[in-house]
Amino acid sequence: MPYEPPPELAGMTLAQIADLVAQRKLPPVEGWAPQQDGDSGMRIAADGTWYHDGSPVTRGAMVRAVSGLLTCDADGQHWLVTPFERLTIEVEDACFIATDVTERDGALAFRLNTDDLVLAGPEHPIRVAGTPEEPACYVMVRRGCEARLNRSTWAQLVEIAIAQGGSEADGWAVTSQGENFPLTPP
Incomplete structure (x- = not known):
């Protein structure tokens, strides 16, 4: 099939x-x-x-x-x-690449380069590393393996943060399934 x-x-x-x-x-x-x-x-x-x-x-x-x-x-x-x-x-970096994201009914859904779909939240947290000048954003996929957001997906996520009322003061955070995730490196 x-x-x-x-x-x-x-x-x-x-x-x-x-x-x-x-x-x-x-x-x-x-x-x-x-x-x-x-x-x-x-x-x-x-x-x-x-x-x-x-x-x-x-x-x-x-x-x-x-x-x-x-x-x-x-x-x-x-x-x-x-x-x-x-x-x-x-x-070298992450097992997967997140190639798209959308927000639906309070959840962020990511599509991966393998066509897997991941809903960010308590079981699939978003993590940011790197520096403020060069952040690297990841979402947990499964069994300890992560997906790194590609550049366009990162830009989509920032747009979602702004639409959710995020600001630089709160680290341009996004919310998914009740969890809050800052988008700037610690």
């Missing part, structure tokens, strides 16, 4: 977005106990490009499938987890 990407965020209601989030069936990696560790030979570049043994992975379906196996441990090491082995993967 061919993969059908979700429709554009701008044309969806919060209920539709939440339904698509719930439909994404992820492998149950939390329940797996692999007995062997190794190296995957894979790298995710800062721009979101995936590489295997130095060559770009050009099949979007492959990236989407493998991205469901990603985890990040407390030491910041990223892993591809299967039932039989756990393989390191080099991640």
